[in-house]
Amino acid sequence: MNNISISETEEIKSVSKKIRREILMMIHNAKSGHPGGSLSSVEILNVLFTKCMKHYPEGEKNPQYKFRDRFVLSKGHASAALYAVMAHCGYFSENELMTFRKFGSRLQGHPCSNQLKGIEVSTGSLGQGLSIACGMAIGLKLDKINSKVYVYMGDGEIEEGSVWEAAMNAAHNKLNNIIAFVDRNKLQIDGSTETVKALGDISAKFKAFGWNCAEIDGHNISEIYETILSAQNSDKPFVIIANTIKGKGISFMENNPGWHGKAPNDEQLKQALEELN
Amino acid sequence: MTRECKSVRNAYGRTLVELGKNNKNIVVMDADLSCSTQTQMFAKEYPERFFNAGIAEQDMMTTAAGLACTGKIPFVSTFAMFATGRAWEQIRNTICYSNLNVKIAATHGGITVGEDGASHQALEDIALMRNIPNMIVIVPADEKETEEAAKFAANYYGPVYIRIARTNLPDVYDNSYKFNIEKAIIMQEGNDITIISNGETLVECLDCAKMLKEKGINAEVISIPVVKPIDKDTIINSAKKTKRVITVENHSVIGGLGSAVCEVLSENYPVQVTRIGTNDVFGQSGTAKELMAYYGLNAEKIFEKIIGLLK
Numbered sequence: 249m250n251n252i253s254i255s256e257t258e259e260i261k262s263v264s265k266k267i268r269r270e271i272l273m274m275i276h277n278a279k280s281g282h283p284g285g286s287l288s289s290v291e292i293l294n295v296l297f298t299k300c301m302k303h304y305p306e307g308e309k310n311p312q313y314k315f316r317d318r319f320v321l322s323k324g325h326a327s328a329a330l331y332a333v334m335a336h337c338g339y340f341s342e343n344e345l346m347t348f349r350k351f352g353s354r355l356q357g358h359p360c361s362n363q364l365k366g367i368e369v370s371t372g373s374l375g376q377g378l379s380i381a382c383g384m385a386i387g388l389k390l391d392k393i394n395s396k397v398y399v400y401m402g403d404g405e406i407e408e409g410s411v412w413e414a415a416m417n418a419a420h421n422k423l424n425n426i427i428a429f430v431d432r433n434k435l436q437i438d439g440s441t442e443t444v445k446a447l448g449d450i451s452a453k454f455k456a457f458g459w460n461c462a463e464i465d466g467h468n469i470s471e472i473y474e475t476i477l478s479a480q481n482s483d484k485p486f487v488i489i490a491n492t493i494k495g496k497g498i499s500f501m502e503n504n505p506g507w508h509g510k511a512p513n514d515e516q517l518k519q520a521l522e523e524l525n
Numbered sequence: 526m527t528r529e530c531k532s533v534r535n536a537y538g539r540t541l542v543e544l545g546k547n548n549k550n551i552v553v554m555d556a557d558l559s560c561s562t563q564t565q566m567f568a569k570e571y572p573e574r575f576f577n578a579g580i581a582e583q584d585m586m587t588t589a590a591g592l593a594c595t596g597k598i599p600f601v602s603t604f605a606m607f608a609t610g611r612a613w614e615q616i617r618n619t620i621c622y623s624n625l626n627v628k629i630a631a632t633h634g635g636i637t638v639g640e641d642g643a644s645h646q647a648l649e650d651i652a653l654m655r656n657i658p659n660m661i662v663i664v665p666a667d668e669k670e671t672e673e674a675a676k677f678a679a680n681y682y683g684p685v686y687i688r689i690a691r692t693n694l695p696d697v698y699d700n701s702y703k704f705n706i707e708k709a710i711i712m713q714e715g716n717d718i719t720i721i722s723n724g725e726t727l728v729e730c731l732d733c734a735k736m737l738k739e740k741g742i743n744a745e746v747i748s749i750p751v752v753k754p755i756d757k758d759t760i761i762n763s764a765k766k767t768k769r770v771i772t773v774e775n776h777s778v779i780g781g782l783g784s785a786v787c788e789v790l791s792e793n794y795p796v797q798v799t800r801i802g803t804n805d806v807f808g809q810s811g812t813a814k815e816l817m818a819y820y821g822l823n824a825e826k827i828f829e830k831i832i833g834l835l836k
Contacts, residue, residue, distance in 0.1 A: 318594070360622070361623045362622075362623065362624060368594055369590065369591070369594055369619065369623050369625075370618070370619065370622045370623040371619075372618065373614060373618040373619075375583075376583075376587045376615060376618065376619050379583070379584045379586075379587030379588045379590075379591065379615075380587050380588070380590050380591040380594070380619060381591060382584070382587075382588045382591055383587065383588040383589060383590055383591020383592040383593070383594065383595070383599075384591040384592070384594050384595050385591070386576065386588070386591070386592060387552075387591065387592045387594070387595025387596065387597050388595055390552070390573070390574070390595075390597070391595065391596075409583075410583040410584060410587070410615075413578075413581035413583060413584035414584050414587070414588075416579070416581070416584075417578065417581070417584050417588060420579075421576070
């Protein structure tokens with residue numbers, strides 16, 4: 249069955265709230281970071297890491313275990329969300345989250361693979377993750393390893409031309425072991441994506457490049473789960489266009505581009521945490 | 526002077542095939558120039574391990590990075606202009622920042638690209654690669670050194686840039702030559718002046734040294750195939766002996782071998798250094814030979830320059 253139980257859904261919802269609180273506290277503590285695009289990513293990263301991905305944060309099968317699924321955070325600025333999910337999964341202690349963006353921390357502003365075990369590759373400069381995923385997917389196929397490569401992109405990010413070079417690459421090399429996400433929160437730093445540079449029909453674009461495509465509500469847990477499971481059996485590379493709300497969960501951050509890259513002050517944090525109770 | 530000139534690109538292609546035979550993790554990528562770079566030899570032998578990125582250098586570099594993440598050893602080839610220019614940020618932010626095991630072997634570096642003209646003549650690639658942390662930069666001067674550099678790259682963990690000449694080159698080393706990542710090579714000893722070079726200009730410097738000898742000037746000629754990490758000791762020791770250093774390279778005088786030598790000497794043993802290369806200009810169409818002469822990179826022009834300096 250591709251369904252997720254009601255109790256599992258409730259559990260994921262509760263963990264998502266915890267992750268949102270941690271994201272806000274991390275960014276507040278660092279006095280910098282990217283709350284908007286981190287909050288829009290929470291449900292997908294949570295479902296992916298806790299329910300869908302084969303990965304081994306600790307124990308005998310270490311993070312480098314060769315049969316693991318791979319994850320690339322192409323929109324590296326959502327690092328706070330990724331770190332909070334990784335800590336939840338046991339990659340490191342949740343206490344370490346408060347070192348985020350601080351001098352000497354493994355939790356760099358954007359993910360750094362040489363600092364933190366479990367980060368497959370350093371990211372941060374947009375438009376590179378999908379090509380990295382293509383390379384990983386080819387490498388896994390060469391080794392006849394049946395793992396998936398998940399890559400998480402922002403919607404503004406796909407304005408980068410290199411994303412479309414990679415989209416062609418994945419289709420050309422029949423990389424049906426890639427599952428890509430586009431976090432369609434409709435905002436980028438300078439405003440609406442449609443105002444800054446219209447993205448138009450993203451699904452139609454990927455389909456034209458030879459991909460399978462699904463459009464979902466990126467905050468609906470069962471929809472996320474079911475779509476990822478069906479994508480795992482795709483005959484082509486699969487992209488999930490996830491309609492999300494930038495700043496999701498915090499009234500004054502939702503749909504406000506001003507919260508792309510700004511830390512909440514003490515008072516704003518207090519209000520935000522109250523809203524997440 | 527007639528000498529047998531050999532295709533260093535063919536040497537690269539053959540070496541890839543040899544390396545691929547012994548190591549199944551070696552994979553090769555190209556961006557629609559496999560017939561020029563000679564990665565086609567590998568593609569014919571191991572089609573399942575050859576990936577043509579098409580005309581998409583950024584995608585090629587980051588795909589190579591992903592391949593390296595799964596334990597593969599990708600050799601990535603295209604023209605130096607597009608490898609280091611178009612895809613610089615992919616190389617910097619994905620390959621080098623993550624310290625991934627990607628080998629970039631770019632052909633068609635320098636003015637000797639010839640007839641294609643300035644758009645294809647990379648005069649900045651060494652500068653662009655040299656300033657990225659974790660990157661090794663190698664500029665081989667002949668067939669043997671090209672083979673050795675590729676073999677070194679395959680056995681070393683981390684990003685490597687190799688600049689392979691378009692032109693055919695005569696042997697400058699004998700068969701006993703062994704590539705050493707830590708060592709520059711003193712091609713001939715001398716006390717009057719130090720000439721430092723690599724790549725296609727090394728043979729010109731050796732010819733120039735013979736002409737100087739006839740004038741009673743004993744030049745010390747040093748080959749520095751490894752621009753980074755550079756062998757400081759050999760440079761400093763030679764400067765201590767001759768007190769006068771000339772660098773010659775098929776590259777802009779800004780940021781390449783000449784700059785690297787100046788950095789070493791100004792911090793350790795300041796002597797006057799003259800850099801010969803292209804002087805902050807774009808190239809143009811012409812034969813490699815014509816362009817080498819026009820930009821002052823052949824033996825005669827280097828000789829004239831040095832005689833002028835010593836007056």
